[in-house]
Amino acid sequence: RVIVYPERSPKALKEALAGAWGVRAEQILLGKGVTEIVYFLAREWEREPVALAVPAPPEFLYAYPYAQRVCWAELKRWPRENLLVVAQPNQVTGQTIPFERLRNWLLESRNPVLIDESFLDFTDQPSAATLLELRPNLFLLRTLSAFYGIPGLRLGALIGPPGVLEKLEERRAPWGVDVIAEAAALACLADADHGERSRRLICEERAWLWSQLPSIPALTVLRSQANYYLAYLASGAAELCEWCYRRKVILRNTTGWPGIEGEAVRFAIRRRPENERLLGLLREYFCG
Numbered sequence: 001r002v003i004v005y006p007e008r009s010p011k012a013l014k015e016a017l018a019g020a021w022g023v024r025a026e027q028i029l030l031g032k033g034v035t036e037i038v039y040f041l042a043r044e045w046e047r048e049p050v051a052l053a054v055p056a057p058p059e060f061l062y063a064y065p066y067a068q069r070v071c072w073a074e075l076k077r078w079p080r081e082n083l084l085v086v087a088q089p090n091q092v093t094g095q096t097i098p099f100e101r102l103r104n105w106l107l108e109s110r111n112p113v114l115i116d117e118s119f120l121d122f123t124d125q126p127s128a129a130t131l132l133e134l135r136p137n138l139f140l141l142r143t144l145s146a147f148y149g150i151p152g153l154r155l156g157a158l159i160g161p162p163g164v165l166e167k168l169e170e171r172r173a174p175w176g177v178d179v180i181a182e183a184a185a186l187a188c189l190a191d192a193d194h195g196e197r198s199r200r201l202i203c204e205e206r207a208w209l210w211s212q213l214p215s216i217p218a219l220t221v222l223r224s225q226a227n228y229y230l231a232y233l234a235s236g237a238a239e240l241c242e243w244c245y246r247r248k249v250i251l252r253n254t255t256g257w258p259g260i261e262g263e264a265v266r267f268a269i270r271r272r273p274e275n276e277r278l279l280g281l282l283r284e285y286f287c288g
Contacts, residue, residue: 006179009169013182016189017157021142023129026162029169031176034118034143034156038063040172041114041158048112049082051075054259055092060085060116061258069258072097080110087116089123092254092266094224096125103131112137118156121147121195122202123225129159136161146227147198148188153181202227206269212279218286227269230254237263240285249281 014025021028031037042063050067052060053075061069064085068078075084089096106113106128115128117140132138139160145151155177158165188194206224213221219231233240237255244251252266267278 002179004179006175006177006182008174008176010177010182013177013185016186017142020189021127021129021159023132023159024162027132027159027165029158029160029165031156031158031172032178032181033145033154034116034141035059036154036176037141037156037158038116040168044168044171045083049079051078051082051084053084053086053090055090055254055257056085056087056259057091058257060091071259075111076105076109078111083112083114084109085114085116087118088125088128089119089224089226091116091119091226092257092260093222093230094119094226094228095222096123096225099125102128106131106135106138110137112139114139114141116141118143119146119226121199122206122227125225132159132161139164144185144188147195149198150184150188153184155181155185201271202269205272205275208272209269209275209279216279216282216286219282228266229269230264230266232262232264235263237265241265243285244278244281247281249278 010030011025014028014030017028018025029037031040038059050064052064052067052069053072054069056069067085070078072086075086078084086097088102113135115138117127120127120142128138128140132140139158141156141158143156145153145155158168206227209229210221210223213219213229213231219233221229221231224230237253241251241253254260254266255263269275
């Protein structure tokens with residue numbers, strides 16, 4: 001199939017994703033990963049005033065450099081013409097907004113809202129997709145990359161009102177999803193057991209890491225529902241990241257990110273041998 005152009009809007013893939021996410025195929029716009037969609041929307045909505053809930057990853061900060069950066073609790077006080085951008089779970093801390101609280105806020109607010117649900121499958125919270133029919137200006141970001149462990153195959157989706165998505169589709173570059181990414185996504189969606197194994201692995205390893213991290217008192221770790229943890233430390237985040245990198249373990253230095261007060265690092269939850277390797281290095285660094 002690589003000798004022919006892909007469909008501009010792959011019908012089979014959209015139908016499969018719609019079934020997995022509990023939406024309609026016409027409510028889905030596909031792209032080369034969530035980041036590409038975020039930047040595309042930023043260009044399309046560049047005249048819209050934006051309020052961005054922080055902490056937020058650099059991709060959102062770069063895409064919306066003009067956005068007001070506020071904590072989630074402040075969003076409800078923002079003018080109704082503002083686009084509000086929030087992640088569920090938070091892409092930096094891994095913490096979630098209880099669904100009832102999120103639902104009540106969405107039904108009370110008339111603002112256009114963009115919710116990044118890229119890591120939602122790792123949590124115990126339902127998707128805001130159940131509110132799409134009640135909120136004509138609600139948009140969701142979803143991906144298969146994190147949950148199925150295929151970040152190298154770029155595939156993301158914007159879920160929202162069909163009429164708005166049709167207009168966005170007309171103004172974007174064609175062939176947003178290549179045939180290899182499409183085939184991989186369809187294979188993942190067809191293997192329900194793989195998805196459940198992925199979820200179970202992360203949940204089990206997340207709980208195990210949580211039980212082990214108190215042995216490193218230099219780190220203050222936030223409880224997470226995602227596939228990563230955020231840890232605060234008194235100082236030396238950059239040095240810690242560099243020390244681990246030289247030993248082939250990657251930590252992300254989140255010091256200085258809006259919404260992060262103090263020095264902090266974020267690290268991924270992986271398979272047991274990799275998690276044991278991470279813990280061993282952290283203990284060696286902090287405890288000698």
